[in-house]
Amino acid sequence: MLDFAILGLLSESPMHGYELRKELVTKLGSIRAAISYGSLYPTLRRLQAAGLITEAGQSDRGSEAVPALTSRRGRVVYKITAEGKERFAELIAQAGPETYDDAGFGVHFAFFARTDRATRLRILEGRRRRVEERREGMRDVLARAAERLDAYTLELQRHGLEAAEREVRWLEELIANERSGRAPDGAVKPRDENQGG
Amino acid sequence: MLDFAILGLLSESPMHGYELRKELVTKLGSIRAAISYGSLYPTLRRLQAAGLITEAGQSDRGSEAVPALTSRRGRVVYKITAEGKERFAELIAQAGPETYDDAGFGVHFAFFARTDRATRLRILEGRRRRVEERREGMRDVLARAAERLDAYTLELQRHGLEAAEREVRWLEELIANERSGRAPDGAVKPRDENQGG
DNA sequence: TTCGTCATGTAATGGGTTACATGATTAC
């Protein structure tokens, strides 16, 4: 999941770890808390060791003046490699069971702008089915075990059920939009969805 | 979290692992998926080793002597001990930061029927604050970074924001009910109709 | 010079999962 998100962000532009973490918040803030450094930095090293990302040096991207000379420590800017792009393309094309849970779905959705429509549809439909199953489970409990459950437990189930129903409706809308060729904001999408750097 | 839930369920009635897992689903199904056996059974052993639960011995199904030798398979019914009850009382009285995230809040809420009102209020208010912070974060992103984000990322944020707003309203209702001495099932509480479209 | 923020990193740990492996009970 982290691999996926990092590759995705670095394929938009080179960044250092600290910055990456902030971008992760703006991109995935609605589906998970900020990633910890204890997770982020080892992951960057691992991706680098695997040849999927590489240190960019300081030349490409000057939002500000980069300190001319730093000794050992200092910001390390990473950029994605050709292999990394390949790997990201593989990940973004996946649409299996692991793509339907909260985390997997969220990350995939966050990169839907660079996912082809057929894959988007498969993911949305898989996710819908998954949420419908959860919804049915909760309906079952409410129908089957309501009497022996206390008021708070019931309220929790009702709230969960409502959230599931709402998500299913949301997904149906998104699916309908995909089928009719609209972006989620209702605008008709341009033919080419690739974005420049 | 598992410890908490297991102690809570076993303090209602003795159960074996498999049964416990099913009860966990009906009690916590709205906040997390079913627990795996690879997590459940080792936890039971650990709780037993810690003296918080103990084997209830004779089965409720009338099977007699336990085969003393090699394979001691078969259902193992556990019940809570006095120490376990104490521990559960400690856990249920907690209302700290760890009680405000999704998992912690959900489990605590599921046992609200056995939590005193002051603690319920502290937890609900702490949770509300936590969700409000998330909500503000998402509002911030939408206000600050909307232009440079694609339609799907924005839709994800909007959906997350809406969910957070909804949860805050739900919590406010619950808090108001607690303050006026009503249970969430509407026993005394005049409950609104489900809002329509 | 001390504080706050940016920035990177390691060690220990945690709380689970999946895959594997087997035994006991029930329905046919």
Added chain:
DNA sequence: GTAATCATGTAACCCATTACATGACGAA
């Protein structure tokens, strides 16, 4: 007597967290 389900258990792993530790750098 066998298939399905109930029931328990272990080993290996995974993906992250917290706590700790260092260091650069600008501003008060």
